Amino acid sequence: MISKPPDRSRYRLWPPSTGVLAGLGVTGLVLAGVAGAFAYTVGLLSPGALTQTRIVDRFQAVNGIHPGFRRNHAKGVCVTGTFAGNGAGARLSRAAVFGSGAVPVVGRFAVGIGKPFLPDTGAEVRSLALSFRPASGGEWRTGMNDIPVFPVNTADGFYGLLAASAADPATGKPDPAQMTAFLGTHPETARALGLIKARPVSSGFADARYNGLNAFRFVDSSGASTPVRWSMVALDPFVAQVPPSGAAREPNYLFDGLVARLQQGPLRYRLVITVGQPGDPTNDATLPWPAGREEIDAGTLTLDHVEAEGPGNCRDINYDPLVLPDGIATSNDPLLSARSAAYSVSFTRRAGEPKTPSEVQVPARPPATPGVPATGG
Amino acid sequence: MDTPRFALFSRLLHWLMALMILAMLFIGIGMVASLADYHWLLSIHRPLGIAILALVAVRLVNRQLNPPPPLPADMPPVLRFAAHASHVALYALMLAVPLVGWAMLSAGRLPVVLYGGLELPPIVPQDVMLYAWLRAAHTALALALFATFLLHLAAALMHGLVFRDGVFASMASLRARRGTPGRPG
Numbered sequence: 001m002i003s004k005p006p007d008r009s010r011y012r013l014w015p016p017s018t019g020v021l022a023g024l025g026v027t028g029l030v031l032a033g034v035a036g037a038f039a040y041t042v043g044l045l046s047p048g049a050l051t052q053t054r055i056v057d058r059f060q061a062v063n064g065i066h067p068g069f070r071r072n073h074a075k076g077v078c079v080t081g082t083f084a085g086n087g088a089g090a091r092l093s094r095a096a097v098f099g100s101g102a103v104p105v106v107g108r109f110a111v112g113i114g115k116p117f118l119p120d121t122g123a124e125v126r127s128l129a130l131s132f133r134p135a136s137g138g139e140w141r142t143g144m145n146d147i148p149v150f151p152v153n154t155a156d157g158f159y160g161l162l163a164a165s166a167a168d169p170a171t172g173k174p175d176p177a178q179m180t181a182f183l184g185t186h187p188e189t190a191r192a193l194g195l196i197k198a199r200p201v202s203s204g205f206a207d208a209r210y211n212g213l214n215a216f217r218f219v220d221s222s223g224a225s226t227p228v229r230w231s232m233v234a235l236d237p238f239v240a241q242v243p244p245s246g247a248a249r250e251p252n253y254l255f256d257g258l259v260a261r262l263q264q265g266p267l268r269y270r271l272v273i274t275v276g277q278p279g280d281p282t283n284d285a286t287l288p289w290p291a292g293r294e295e296i297d298a299g300t301l302t303l304d305h306v307e308a309e310g311p312g313n314c315r316d317i318n319y320d321p322l323v324l325p326d327g328i329a330t331s332n333d334p335l336l337s338a339r340s341a342a343y344s345v346s347f348t349r350r351a352g353e354p355k356t357p358s359e360v361q362v363p364a365r366p367p368a369t370p371g372v373p374a375t376g377g
Numbered sequence: 378m379d380t381p382r383f384a385l386f387s388r389l390l391h392w393l394m395a396l397m398i399l400a401m402l403f404i405g406i407g408m409v410a411s412l413a414d415y416h417w418l419l420s421i422h423r424p425l426g427i428a429i430l431a432l433v434a435v436r437l438v439n440r441q442l443n444p445p446p447p448l449p450a451d452m453p454p455v456l457r458f459a460a461h462a463s464h465v466a467l468y469a470l471m472l473a474v475p476l477v478g479w480a481m482l483s484a485g486r487l488p489v490v491l492y493g494g495l496e497l498p499p500i501v502p503q504d505v506m507l508y509a510w511l512r513a514a515h516t517a518l519a520l521a522l523f524a525t526f527l528l529h530l531a532a533a534l535m536h537g538l539v540f541r542d543g544v545f546a547s548m549a550s551l552r553a554r555r556g557t558p559g560r561p562g
Contacts, residue, residue, distance in 0.1 A: 352505075
């Protein structure tokens with residue numbers, strides 16, 4: 001009699017048959033392929049590539065780590081107010097902000113330095129970041145600087161300039177040889193720095209012109225898109241900067257001046273949209289557009305309140321230049337996506353860190369009519 | 378042999394979501410290491426994540442209406458447990474990753490733009506510390522989802538190529554009918 005062989009479970013892997021080995025082999029290969037593709041996408045296999053993490057790391061290497069503060073434009077103060085569109089922008093953009101009517105705005109004045117406690121010198125780039133919040137949704141955030149062009153046109157250029165202009169630990173000053181070497185390979189930066197140095201510098205934050213620098217696209221209700229750049233132009237008359245001598249200078253004199261100016265009354269700026277023509281560069285923030293381009297006055301920004309950075313105000317906003325409403329779109333400028341990516345890393349790091357009060361504090365507003373008792377008598 | 382299969386709608390949902398989730402994991406991990414492609418990847422990431430969240434809800438309902446076919450009767454208890462546990466983990470992560478992403482943007486006061494003017498409201502109040510915590514959780518949970526997906530893929534291939542027990546075919550079949558229930562193998 002021939003006994004029936006014992007029923008071997010199909011779930012038994014040992015001892016392995018040829019079929020089991022082949023199946024395991026294919027499974028392993030497929031898994032290795034998927035995991036390998038994932039590692040490639042993470043960047044594990046291209047450690048030399050420039051990433052948002054490396055950009056923010058370099059900011060920290062150059063400036064040190066200041067927990068809770070932005071990795072750049074670290075010293076600033078919060079403002080609020082409204083933007084009143086006049087309807088003129090609606091010709092080119094369907095964004096709600098360009099209709100008529102007041103839109104609440106949360107803004108921040110700052111200096112373009114990665115150290116939050118550095119005394120003001122008058123040599124720093126001043127910035128104005130704004131978040132427009134129409135009631136119907138479609139928030140618009142923008143960061144603008146008081147320079148006519150940006151010094152670099154790529155993220156790699158930015159990364160290189162950051163190192164080339166960093167203070168040498170031995171001398172405490174940037175190494176001129178590093179800068180010369182960088183400019184030798186980046187003529188666009190040499191040209192742009194020439195324009196930046198030649199700009200008229202205002203006496204303070206209040207009377208400056210803030211430029212968006214990157215090109216964007218306005219999209220109208222029919223879907224047609226127009227290249228644009230924008231600026232906030234002070235209604236306060238421009239007064240050229242006369243830096244006080246070092247001894248007479250208060251450490252926060254630029255910010256103190258802004259607070260004092262705001263205590264006299266609201267600040268106003270015109271939103272000027274510069275309309276690009278076909279052929280105007282939209283992918284190179286180092287290049288100004290030709291003079292004489294059409295300018296649209298799209299409305300007036302009124303800032304009437306200033307306060308120190310704190311929970312829930314401008315401190316906690318990531319002024320990501322690509323938080324855009326329907327009707328404003330990014331351009332082919334590579335800096336925009338790179339800025340958005342790096343801002344996100346900076347925001348995430350500082351969000352999770354303990355917070356220190358800002359160097360810029362806003363004193364309580366003095367009585368409007370000194371000498372008269374507050375009770376009115 | 379006419380083996381039991383998932384309902385056709387279940388199979389459609391499964392493969393559609395498999396594609397979406399795999400794409401999503403690659404988009405998510407790719408965009409945080411890319412300067413040039415960050416913005417356009419992010420503009421896909423948000424609506425795709427919300428679509429996945431909506432489809433998970435559809436799937437949970439569908440699972441009640443069209444229960445999965447039984448596992449083969451001779452499948453060892455250890456493998457049965459692994460199968461059930463990994464499916465619980467998959468569903469939990471498919472829900473958690475997009476929800477945490479949505480909450481994270483809310484806490485960071487970042488608009489949840491789906492497309493054009495279409496936006497979702499915030500689901501938690503603004504709080505940057507909470508944002509930082511949820512941001513880290515979003516990555517950790519997404520990596521856990523990727524690991525669970527790899528296990529799921531390995532198990533599917535093992536069922537199809539090594540065990541040959543009809544489990545792989547119950548999801549991979551192109552035939553419209555559900556097959557004969559109670560006849561595994």
